[in-house]
Amino acid sequence: MISVEFCAGAGGQALGLELAGFKHALLVDNDPDCCRTLRHNRPEWDVRCEDMSVFDPPSIQRPDLFAAGLPCPPFSVAGKQLGKLDERDLFPAALRLIAKLQPKAILIENVRGFMSKSFAGYRSELKRKFSKLGYEMDWCLFNAQNFGVPQSRTRVAIVAAKPNVWRHFRFPVPQETTAPFVGDVLSDLMAKNGWLEIETWRTRAQGIAPTVVGGSKKHGGPDLGPTRAREAWRKLGVNGGSIAEDAPEKGFSGDPRLTVEMVARIQGFPDDWKFTGRKTAAYRQVGNAFPPPVAKALGLSIREAIERSEEVSSDYTVAAE
8 A cells, every 4th residue: 555645744644554554655744853753763765855835746656545634723723713814724735736646545634623613615615626536525533542542632534535445435433442541651751760759640640631732833832732731731740831851850849741752652652753853843743743543543444445445346357357
């Protein structure tokens, strides 16, 4: 299964799709820090640090999947929700590239605000444009905690596919099991320097994390979000005012801060996935990522639909012969 991905960020969606069996022929992002992270973790990937709105893709095999994590500010409740009037709206660029690449299926991740009533017209128009290109499409809201991620993080998955693939596609079903709690997920990292109060903290941190907020280059720094989010972190025994360089020392007293490595675990990244750049840049990459376990679940559903469509096509060919 061959995929291409745009606005790839630090690789959350790419890693999840890799785990679902997709081989990435091309990844594009305009953030140098993200591109360095992708190359550091997967030197074999073809990573292009370019703007997708003007990017002309090279001649590559027709991809099975076109994936993208398009910018969220045009639809985010934290922004002005300008939609198509926002210069950061890259759906037109995605449609241009899809028309050229003609993938069998499409996966685009965005924020919950995309589904608000104010964008009903935008969604209808988008569906019409996908139909004109020969695709069926729909969207579904997912919470990462329903896929084993220790964080309440809602995101919209927009999926489209050619009719022969679409008839076999079903959105993944959320798991019935409870996601692990923050204290259990992070206790070994918190105890790295021999912190004496680790067990007390772990007992207190028995809950799911609030949404990690990455912010943008213009707004947001290395902290865990606005006042409401910080209060939720405080109840879990975490100081959300900033990001720490290291785990608490042996005699530390009070609420510890999280490191970039800890936040990456909260996002569902494996420990061997490293983020390049200074602390603020690394944290922003983590905070803006699509949790890999959710991307994997979606990737498996899309892959199954493509495979089933090919099996049916093969059966028809054999029958005709």
